[in-house]
Amino acid sequence: MPEFFTWPEQKRRSWQRDRLRAVLRHAQQEVRYYRDVLAGRDVDGVDLAELPVIDKAMMRSCMDDFLSRGWRDIPHIAKKTGGSTGDPFQYPLDRRAWMHIYAANLYFWESTGYRYGDRLVMVGSPPSLQSASEGVKSRLRALLEGRVVSAAGCHTDPKTSLERALTAGRAGGVLWYGYASHVAAMADAVLEAGVRVPAPKAIVTTAELLLPSWRERIEQAFEAPLRDQYGCNDGGIMSQECSLGRLHLAENVSIVEILDDAGRRCRPGEEGDVVVTNLHARALPFLRYRIGDRAVLGAATCPCGTEGTFLERVIGRQGDSLHLPNGKHVSMHPLGKCFFDARHVRRYQFVQPEPGRVLVRLDVEPGFEADERSMILGEVRRLVGSAVDIDLTTDEPLERTRGGKHRVVVRTFDSA
Numbered sequence: 001m002p003e004f005f006t007w008p009e010q011k012r013r014s015w016q017r018d019r020l021r022a023v024l025r026h027a028q029q030e031v032r033y034y035r036d037v038l039a040g041r042d043v044d045g046v047d048l049a050e051l052p053v054i055d056k057a058m059m060r061s062c063m064d065d066f067l068s069r070g071w072r073d074i075p076h077i078a079k080k081t082g083g084s085t086g087d088p089f090q091y092p093l094d095r096r097a098w099m100h101i102y103a104a105n106l107y108f109w110e111s112t113g114y115r116y117g118d119r120l121v122m123v124g125s126p127p128s129l130q131s132a133s134e135g136v137k138s139r140l141r142a143l144l145e146g147r148v149v150s151a152a153g154c155h156t157d158p159k160t161s162l163e164r165a166l167t168a169g170r171a172g173g174v175l176w177y178g179y180a181s182h183v184a185a186m187a188d189a190v191l192e193a194g195v196r197v198p199a200p201k202a203i204v205t206t207a208e209l210l211l212p213s214w215r216e217r218i219e220q221a222f223e224a225p226l227r228d229q230y231g232c233n234d235g236g237i238m239s240q241e242c243s244l245g246r247l248h249l250a251e252n253v254s255i256v257e258i259l260d261d262a263g264r265r266c267r268p269g270e271e272g273d274v275v276v277t278n279l280h281a282r283a284l285p286f287l288r289y290r291i292g293d294r295a296v297l298g299a300a301t302c303p304c305g306t307e308g309t310f311l312e313r314v315i316g317r318q319g320d321s322l323h324l325p326n327g328k329h330v331s332m333h334p335l336g337k338c339f340f341d342a343r344h345v346r347r348y349q350f351v352q353p354e355p356g357r358v359l360v361r362l363d364v365e366p367g368f369e370a371d372e373r374s375m376i377l378g379e380v381r382r383l384v385g386s387a388v389d390i391d392l393t394t395d396e397p398l399e400r401t402r403g404g405k406h407r408v409v410v411r412t413f414d415s416a
Contacts, residue, residue, distance in 0.1 A: 104250035112202035123178025154404025268299030
């Protein structure tokens with residue numbers, strides 16, 4: 001991977017085209033769905049944009065049509081999505097495809113100063129950060145990577161979070177890696193307790209949208225460089241922030257497109273659906289797979305100097321938006337701006353039981369007063385309009401997914 005990132009763009013694109021042709025050729029020969037889609041075509045002349053966009057629901061409805069013939073004989077591992085939507089997706093992923101994703105993960109970790117074999121602190125142990133296998137290879141990898149688990153589980157109460165932070169500090173880890181909300185809760189606990197925790201070389205957050213207020217508090221509490229990571233195994237994305245906050249994509253893992261509502265490729269700076277093509281998966285090929293996230297593609301070359309495609313920002317899940325009575329949707333990015341000046345809000349959550357009603361749940365620290373409450377209500381009102389009833393509470397717990405992830409929007413109705 002270090003070599004791949006130094007190649008000129010023409011060489012990287014040529015390598016991607018060769019890998020794409022190999023995947024398409026396999027799909028045409030071995031996968032029932034693509035035998036029909038690519039019937040009679042020379043795959044060398046097929047443009048990626050000509051393929052239909054698929055998604056999890058489509059694959060699950062007729063899984064046998066998407067699985068390769070004899071897929072059980074292809075070395076693979078059983079994977080499962082984290083179930084952020086409440087509906088986990090189980091699928092086979094080639095060991096070779098997984099190897100490329102994991103290698104990209106290690107490459108990005110090493111960009112922070114970590115070196116393979118250094119002490120690695122896993123912040124908590126939610127399902128998505130654990131291997132499904134407890135075999136010899138899994139245990140050996142954990143040993144080689146010097147893994148230490150800091151207070152297992154998904155709880156983020158102050159007592160557990162302080163214990164997690166103190167354990168991480170005592171472990172002397174070079175890198176801390178975990179859910180963004182868990183690391184943010186550790187920072188809150190440390191700041192409130194007024195204790196100092198030995199800092200790692202870097203902290204990498206993953207699996208959740210990193211809220212600006214979380215970033216500020218984590219950097220304040222631990223005084224370590226913070227890099228956010230964005231990835232998914234289904235489809236195959238791995239990316240990590242540079243020092244300027246852009247998410248650089250591992251383009252030897254997959255091809256990532258950002259599509260508008262009409263299925264056209266977005267221009268840089270435009271928000272759209274994340275669609276990914278895995279360049280290595282054969283047991284279950286992921287070709288133009290809509291993963292359910294929204295993001296914004298970056299323009300030109302990142303000022304940090306790293307070559308290749310990057311995401312300016314990830315907006316969040318497609319479902320993580322408010323659906324208003326007038327038919328408009330408000331996504332997580334503008335919702336987050338409502339709290340830019342809220343100095344005493346640790347985390348927030350929007351609950352929408354119907355289009356005309358929104359409840360804002362807040363987890364606040366001492367010092368949260370009426371003027372801050374009024375400011376937040378005013379910002380939310382500006383976004384949703386006068387036709388929506390807005391309530392705000394600091395007394396209700398914030399919901400999490402079964403895997404322990406923080407949910408920014410909890411919408412309990414189907415707008416379709």
